[in-house]
Amino acid sequence: MQERSQKTRSQIQRAALKLFAKNGYDATGVAEVCKAAGVSKGSFYHHYDAKQDVFLDLLETWVAGLEAELGEMMAASKNVPEAILTIAGHTKKIFRDSDGTFHIFLEFWSRASRDPVVWKKTIAPYERFLALFEQVIQKGVDEGSLKPVDARFVSRVLVSLALGVVAQGVFMPKGGAWDVLARDAVDFFLRGILKER
Amino acid sequence: MQERSQKTRSQIQRAALKLFAKNGYDATGVAEVCKAAGVSKGSFYHHYDAKQDVFLDLLETWVAGLEAELGEMMAASKNVPEAILTIAGHTKKIFRDSDGTFHIFLEFWSRASRDPVVWKKTIAPYERFLALFEQVIQKGVDEGSLKPVDARFVSRVLVSLALGVVAQGVFMPKGGAWDVLARDAVDFFLRGILKER
Amino acid sequence: MQERSQKTRSQIQRAALKLFAKNGYDATGVAEVCKAAGVSKGSFYHHYDAKQDVFLDLLETWVAGLEAELGEMMAASKNVPEAILTIAGHTKKIFRDSDGTFHIFLEFWSRASRDPVVWKKTIAPYERFLALFEQVIQKGVDEGSLKPVDARFVSRVLVSLALGVVAQGVFMPKGGAWDVLARDAVDFFLRGILKER
Amino acid sequence: MQERSQKTRSQIQRAALKLFAKNGYDATGVAEVCKAAGVSKGSFYHHYDAKQDVFLDLLETWVAGLEAELGEMMAASKNVPEAILTIAGHTKKIFRDSDGTFHIFLEFWSRASRDPVVWKKTIAPYERFLALFEQVIQKGVDEGSLKPVDARFVSRVLVSLALGVVAQGVFMPKGGAWDVLARDAVDFFLRGILKER
DNA sequence: ACCTCCGGGACTGCCCGTTTAT
DNA sequence: ATAAACGGGCAGTCCCGGAGGT
Secondary structure (H helix, E strand, O other): OOHHHHHHHHHHHHHHHHHHHHHOOOOOOHHHHHHHHOOOHHHHHHHOOOHHHHHHHHHHHHHHHHHHHHHHHHHOOOOHHHHHHHHHHHHHHHHHHOOOOOHHHHHHHHHHOOOHHHHHHHHHHHHHHHHHHHHHHHHHHHHOOEOOOOHHHHHHHHHHHHHHHHHHHHHOOOOOOHHHHHHHHHHHHHHHHEOOO | OHHHHHHHHHHHHHHHHHHHHHHOOOOOOHHHHHHHHOOOHHHHHHHOOOHHHHHHHHHHHHHHHHHHHHHHHHHOOOOHHHHHHHHHHHHHHHHHHOOOOOHHHHHHHHHHOOOHHHHHHHHHHHHHHHHHHHHHHHHHHHHOOEOOOOHHHHHHHHHHHHHHHHHHHHHOOOOOOHHHHHHHHHHHHHHHHEOOO | OHHHHHHHHHHHHHHHHHHHHHHOOOOOOHHHHHHHHOOOHHHHHHHOOOHHHHHHHHHHHHHHHHHHHHHHHHHOOOOHHHHHHHHHHHHHHHHHHOOOOOHHHHHHHHHHOOOHHHHHHHHHHHHHHHHHHHHHHHHHHHHOOEOOOOHHHHHHHHHHHHHHHHHHHHHOOOOOOHHHHHHHHHHHHHHHHEOOO | OOHHHHHHHHHHHHHHHHHHHHHOOOOOOHHHHHHHHOOOHHHHHHHOOOHHHHHHHHHHHHHHHHHHHHHHHHHOOOOHHHHHHHHHHHHHHHHHHOOOOOHHHHHHHHHHOOOHHHHHHHHHHHHHHHHHHHHHHHHHHHHOOEOOOOHHHHHHHHHHHHHHHHHHHHHOOOOOOHHHHHHHHHHHHHHHHEOOO
16 A cells, blocks of 8 residues: 555655755755654655655645646636736735745755756746746737737746745745735736726 | 965955855865865865855855945936936846856855855845835935835835846846846836836 | 465576676675566565575575586596596586676685685585595595595695686686686696506 | 874774775775774875775785785795795795785785776786796796796696685685695695706 | 864765565 | 565765964
8 A cells, every 4th residue: 555655755755845945955964854754764765766856856746836826826817917916916825834934945946056957847847837927918918908018028027026026035034025015016017017998 | 475365365265156156055065165276275274264254255245246336336327217227237247247157146045044144144235235225216206207106115126026037047047138138127117117207 | 386486586596696796795785686686675585584695595506516516527437537637627617607607606705704604604515525526536546547646635736726727717707718727737737646557 | 294194094004904804895894994093084085085995005015015025035046946935835924924814815806806996906916927927937947947848837827726725725714734735735746847857 | 374284073865684564 | 475664884075173384
């Protein structure tokens, strides 16, 4: 039965996620993860070939979750402006869920620019996301809810804006109401490209 | 004579900067830095008490340079909108100068959220920068070149936007014309708050 | 049914023999052997209590085979000198059969001087072999085909000679015609103790 | 001053020699060697890049010593037969000196057939030794102290004989008077090719 | 003051032979 | 007969201190 195996795996994942987020990937030892997960090193290396693999596993899970949520939010929206605002408002959940655990985002980012494997696993969904967002904007233009703007340009601006806010949120967790800023900023920007009627 | 000392220090800095940027702080060993700098480990520890100190040294230099450039650019501008555009256009130089060396930016960021010392050395200038930018926007409102917007909010949006673009530029060095995007995005945004005449 | 069991065992033996010979006992992991044999680790430890046991198994098989061949060769010979030459010529087969697999011989030897268990399993047949050889020489003296030499001394010399050649053959597999040397050397030596008529 | 360094090195060598001989190369840990030598791991890896390097160092020293002794013995002999007997008698010293430490010989041998680096460091002196011995025999023929035998063949036989005896001595340290056997065997063999007068 | 060699020892990721639960 | 778990052990690296020389 694979139940036991699955349980062990998720324990490792949970422990690794927490520790990587708190102390960083490099500073976190395999032994540490094992202890926190309550498994032996042998068990760890039975499930993962290397420390790096856990990281990649975490990354994949994270990316998959993000894309799933994104899809849901867009499907649940009536029109484009509403979808964008919903997504923007979603950062609130992100910040709330992660009691500092969101540092892992920075870790992903940080390693992606160094490690080719990580990079590949990150760049692909990132580009998918970018393309998808561009389509959304274009759709808004087509459906007449947005002004006839350059979809590619506008989508990139919006993504940059959101990314910038999130990045600052990671940097200064208790600095300010980043979720509010994210929402308001997107709202503010959106008003500029909304089709007046 | 302190000349030799200075030279050694700067050699260490140069080597450390390059290696930290290329391989990351953790992955870069003191021995590696020493070899690249052409100095002995003893010499290294004569100049710096710890590996961390080199990092802080680098960070300080970087922050100081950034602030200096920022000051120059603002002093050289006639009015607020022009200043903002000048700064936005400056990202071009940033991306050009750093042939990947700009990864160090991510390294600073990454460690700031972990290491209290680094955090302090980063957060202070960051907040200064934020405040300064808010003042700039306010000045624009006061001088009548900008609409009567909420300076605090607008400044944060602009900073987030810029940060988001730069972050993506670090992530995907050859991905796209980030410098152009930075300029255009700010320009686009600026137009929305420019006082029409 | 024990058929399957037997098959598994011999698969393990074959794999272990090859790997021990190629990479050495220590450098060969149990997992490696299992993979090469196409069995699971559980299966491995079902058949053998420990890695060491496989080694001993191999050793026993090898010794038994050697003694059997020896017995055959001596039975098939008309007189003592012929028997000795036959045995000496047999090294040819040894070198041919073992395309490097003969390294296992060195492994046996090497571990025998360290591990008491291995030593015991090696020393007994070795002494049997020595004694048997001494008897052969004595028989040669008695039957009048050899000069009245000291059988104990001569047998040891012959064994040493053969052993030295084989050892070099292991050391330098493609160095020279070791099988030829073995034959010629024994032949040469034999002529010195052959009863002239 | 390099005195300290030299002392540390030789301490490491001494400890490694003893442990490698007693327990084998693989079974001996670096930490073990360090403790026995009374040095830290840092110190160990300051002097040697890897565990393997110590082994090679030991091997070189051993080979050099062997060749030196060989040279001395040959220089000190009046004619060829005497030289050969002197060398043969030298095995006595070998067995005496090494209170089991001679196991290292088997270790060298064992690894030489596996590790290309070790092999190269072993094969070269071995071939030198073989060639030199051939010359010696030839010289004996030329000077008239030996019968007109095939020098190449005879030298190989003698080397094999000696090697076989030594190998058995390693295998069964307390088995028999190997040094005596070595001497007597060579003596016996020599008589067969001595020029009668 | 500046620099070098040598040394220290804790720590790392990973692999090992083996056992338990299924 | 298997997959999962075990935990101690491995070689090698880390950052750093200290005695001594220039």
